Amino acid sequence: MLKLIGVEAFYGKIKALHGVSLEVPHGKLVCILGANGAGKTTILKTVSGILEPETGTIHFDQQRIDGMDPEDIVGLGVGHVPENRHIFPELTVYENLIMGGFLINDKAILEERLESAYHRFPVLQDRSRQLAGTLSGGEQQMLAISRALMLQPKLLLLDEPSLGLSPLLVQEIFDTIEELHRSGVTILLVEQNINQALRIADYGYVLTSGKIFLSGTYEELRREEKVREMYLGEGKYVRRARLWGM
Template sequence: MLAIQNLETYYGNIRALKGISLEVPEGKIVSLIGANGAGKTTLMKTVAGVLTPRSGSITLNGKQVQGMKPHQLVKEGLALVPEGRQVLAPMTVLENLELGAYQRNDRQCIQQDIEKMFAWFPILKERVDQLAGTMSGGQQQMLAIARALMSRPKLLLLDEPSMGLAPIIVSDIFKVIRQINQEGTTVLIVEQNVRQVLKIADYGYVLESGQIVLSGEAQDLLHNDRVKDAYLGGKKHA
């Protein structure tokens, strides 16, 4: 579904991504792990069209999409849940969800999808008229995921969905991510909770200093000594 070849993204003269190549097969969950500053968010923003790569290619469903704007990529079937959630604070839960479907015009199906989001995230139904900015971090994360799903993406990008959340909320978020995938949405996820994400992922990549240094089946990475030493030992970051 997603194929990235020799991708290079710069911040000014600083090369943040150094020839990244990876694949996200249709129907799978692929995880991206690495220390802070490794380039994970830069890669997600580049794939989502927020940043423009200097070289390399991004192919989505057989079509080269590097350099496309974010709204164009939404039409191509891609949605990003950004790091830090970035819900529309002065708007209600319902308004956030409706804006997630802003490129759609199938009003009846939009309403059905809103009800589906309420089934996945019951707290959103309870808070339907609440301003998003007054919700807890976990509730905002659920809203951010639901808002992205309202565009009916084929590929969902999740950037640090568990950051700053209580363990019980994290568990709920990961259950929904797995359910989203089981219902047909392909997922590329950046996550600090390495153990949890590798348990639900099919495949994983490890980034260090803008380069992929390790890749493999998620279960193999979970038991890889290098991964265990760097991300599953005493260190908290991922």
């Protein structure tokens, strides 16, 4: 459904992606792992058109989308929940959701989507007249996800949805992601919470310094010693023997 081939992207003069190729098959939940600054967010930005790749191609549903305007990519069915949520703080919760449905012209459909957003997270209905900036972190994340779901995207890009949330809320967010996945939405997930992410993911890519370093299923990645050391917190970070020069 989504296919990146040899994508290179820059922030000004700094190269952030060094030829990334990855694939998200229809209906799958694919996860991108990697340390801070590895380029995970950049990959999502190039997919949604915020950042234009310098070289390489991006195809979505057999259509080439690199170089298209973000609003056209959204229109094709790519929803993006950005890092740090990026809700509109000075708009009400209701207005935020309406903006999520900006491209919907049919009022009845808009109402229906609004209903299902309120049904998914009832707290949003309770706070619908409140300014979104006054919500708690978890509520803001629910709003950000609901806003992206207003257009019922075929592919959902999720950038660190659990960032800064309490364990209980993290669980709720992951339950939602799993539920969306089961209902048939294709998901590309960027997550620091690797244990949680790999548990629900069908496939994972490990990114280091803007390159794909490893890829595989949860079981395959678990077997990789480096992944365990770096991300799963299981291995030893430094072998003591090495410290003594042995």
